[in-house]
Amino acid sequence: MLQLKNNFIFAPIKLGYSDKTGVVKQKHIDFYKRVSEYLGAVIPEPFYMDKALRELPTQMGIDSDDKILGLQKLTSKIHESNTKVIAHLNHPGRMANPKIPGNIFLSSTDKPCENGGAIPERITRQEMQNIISLFVKSAIRAQKTNFDIIELQFGHGYLIAQFISPKVNDRTDEYGGNFENRIKFPLQILDAVKSAVDLPIIIRISGDEIIPDGIKLPEMIKLSGILKEKSVEAIHVSAGTVCNTPPWFFQHMFVPKGKTWEFAKKIKEHAKIHTIFVGQINTREDIEELTNKFNADYIAIGRALIADTDFIGKCLNKVAGNIRPCLACAEGCLGGVKSGQGLQCLVNPQIGKEIDIFNVAENSKNYAVVGGGLAGMEAALTLKKRGHNVDLYEKNELGGQFNLAPLTHKR
Ligand SMILES: Cc1cc2nc3c(=O)[nH]c(=O)nc-3n(C[C@H](O)[C@H](O)[C@H](O)COP(=O)(O)O)c2cc1C
Structure with missing residues (x-):
């Protein structure tokens, strides 16, 4: 079991608060400090591992040593609340942002995502080695900057999922075709990261991509069993792919609440590995249900903590007051990120502001x-x-x- 003060985790959510250098800004530190207080762990936004692999022009990077100081400041600020910090490492593959000049697009296929995006290059063996080395270097930098845990993105339609998914992976060599071949490259990445750092590793997956011929739960149960054998600490079970089923990825209000919880429960039961439950967990009752009925090992929360940064503090009765409910609309959060302004929230005007609007003003007017x-x-x-x-x-x-x-x- 991960050594956390409680089992609540802030889910990885792109903020878009950096600039084109990808360094940590004071705005990141303020935001994560604000959400982290009552949580066992925080997963800051996915880091880009190479400048040519960005999803946003304003994403934080872990690609070079000029990031070290900022990342150390970030982890030490979150550690002040006795909250652990999890470095989420992701290679977007063909889902790198085509609007960012200099980005490269690599995949298990040479076909673009049906919903748009660049035409990818099918990865060569040499490029696969380079990618393994990118993961290793980023993980080492995460350890050096005092992150406590590493999360590897195996889901959501990004590069590793592009290998796992039978719908996307059309290679005819030993990395395509049957399940064992499709998980070979992902496991090579995991093995390399595991031997390079001395940190617990968790894996984020899509329990189901919710598309015909895509990743399905039975294969994810099988994969989770293999990951358990490789001493992975927990599986973080989401759903969907950024390519075909973004409402599932972002858990939009139109998507039925609880489906991702069922996936996590099945993985926990069948693969006998700890799981992280996520997806529209935004009321006290949800927390009670996950704790009592689902026996959740960990509970990851994204937007409910943006709508009300004291959401967990209130659920734990450490903060008084009513919970300001998240609408699961993704209008302010995703909308803000997509517009280039950075994460905001439709129901919480404080989010994304440079100053704390509830600080007492110096001069009363x-x-x-x-x-x-x-x-x-x-x-x-x-x-x-x-x-x-x-x-x-x-x-x-x-x-x-x-x-x-x-x-x-x-x-
Ligand atoms: C604006 C926004 C950006 C997100 N970015 C990522 C991402 O880059 N990687 C990822 O794995 N999940 C990402 N997510 C998904 C969240 O981690 C989480 O799984 C999802 O929001 C469902 O949880 P919630 O209902 O508690 O918000 C994002 C979600 C939102 C709303």
């Missing part, structure tokens, strides 16, 4: 807020919390157009 709709009331409250004098003016009723919302139910 007098404010008049005109209009008592939801936005006006929130602005007035925030100003008050920051120590200002506030007058709120409303001609009619407080609540504004929100007062009309219940009427829609009467029709």
